[in-house]
Amino acid sequence: MSALQLNLAPLKEPLGFIKLLQWIFSIFAFATCGGYSGKTVLLLRCPNHNFSVVTNFAYPFRLNKVTIGPFDAKTCNASWNESVFLVGDFSSSAQFFVTFAVLVFLYCMAALVLYVGYLHLYRGAGKLPMLDFVITVVVAFLWLVSTSAWAKALTDIKRSTGPSMIDGMEPCMKDQNICHFDEQRSLGSLNVSVVIGFLNLILWAGNAWFVYKETSLHQPPPTSPPNPADPGAPSGI
Numbered sequence: 001m002s003a004l005q006l007n008l009a010p011l012k013e014p015l016g017f018i019k020l021l022q023w024i025f026s027i028f029a030f031a032t033c034g035g036y037s038g039k040t041v042l043l044l045r046c047p048n049h050n051f052s053v054v055t056n057f058a059y060p061f062r063l064n065k066v067t068i069g070p071f072d073a074k075t076c077n078a079s080w081n082e083s084v085f086l087v088g089d090f091s092s093s094a095q096f097f098v099t100f101a102v103l104v105f106l107y108c109m110a111a112l113v114l115y116v117g118y119l120h121l122y123r124g125a126g127k128l129p130m131l132d133f134v135i136t137v138v139v140a141f142l143w144l145v146s147t148s149a150w151a152k153a154l155t156d157i158k159r160s161t162g163p164s165m166i167d168g169m170e171p172c173m174k175d176q177n178i179c180h181f182d183e184q185r186s187l188g189s190l191n192v193s194v195v196i197g198f199l200n201l202i203l204w205a206g207n208a209w210f211v212y213k214e215t216s217l218h219q220p221p222p223t224s225p226p227n228p229a230d231p232g233a234p235s236g237i
Contacts, residue, residue: 010115015214018207019115023108025200030101032193033094033150034059040161041183042068044080052182055161059098060091061153063160069171080171080178087160087168093153097146097197104139104200122214129214136211140204147197154190 010016037058044051057066063086071080111132114122122128159165163181166172172179 004117005120006117007119008116010119014207014210016112016115018203018210019108019111022200022203022207023105023112025196025203026101026105026108029193029196029200030098030105032189032196033101034098036187036189038161038185038187039183040165040181040185042166043180043182044071045178045180046071055086057086057161060094061089061157062091063088063157065089068169082170084169084171086165088156090153090157093146093149097150097193100142100146101197101200104143107135107139129211130216133208133211133215136204136208140201140208143197143201143204147194147201150197151194154187154194157190158187 011020037056039054039056042053042055044053053068055066055068057063066086067083068086069080069084070082114128122132162184166179166181169179
């Protein structure tokens, strides 16, 4: 393998600069989603007294394992004597999004090392640019798939932890006056993760052109030979 030749010039070119942006935005993608923890609060108006019930949930959003209750008879007059679960298991979409973002993060690190330290090897071998181009196209497509799936899951998470969560709870259906939605912790960072996911899609789709230019598929237009009749052309000896 050729020796390391450190050269920061590619970071000033679209090929390296966009890869650096992709590396940064992949960090934001898995950090804003994978590091989230939230809560939803119900206000129960029981015959004896009113009290708030705080329910915590977090990544990977297996809400169907998050329980509310039960409460003893003294607390709520036996109105809530069984455990109630939140609705939905959104771990597959969330973990797919986060895991894919981590893999992209690692690939960007490897690509940046190749651009900065082994650019002569990258541009000297026809297979590496072609492999880079194929991976870029595949990653752009997977950003579309993973972000779309995560955006759909986030919509369902908002429904399962928002005001409509009480609609499917049996104790609340038996006595509509007992359950009142009180609060939901902001899901702002999760909204940001979806936005960043689509920004990553744009970055990777746009970068495909610059990687394509490094491949053998992109041939520069052939230069025309000088015209012998041209007075400015050098004459043979």
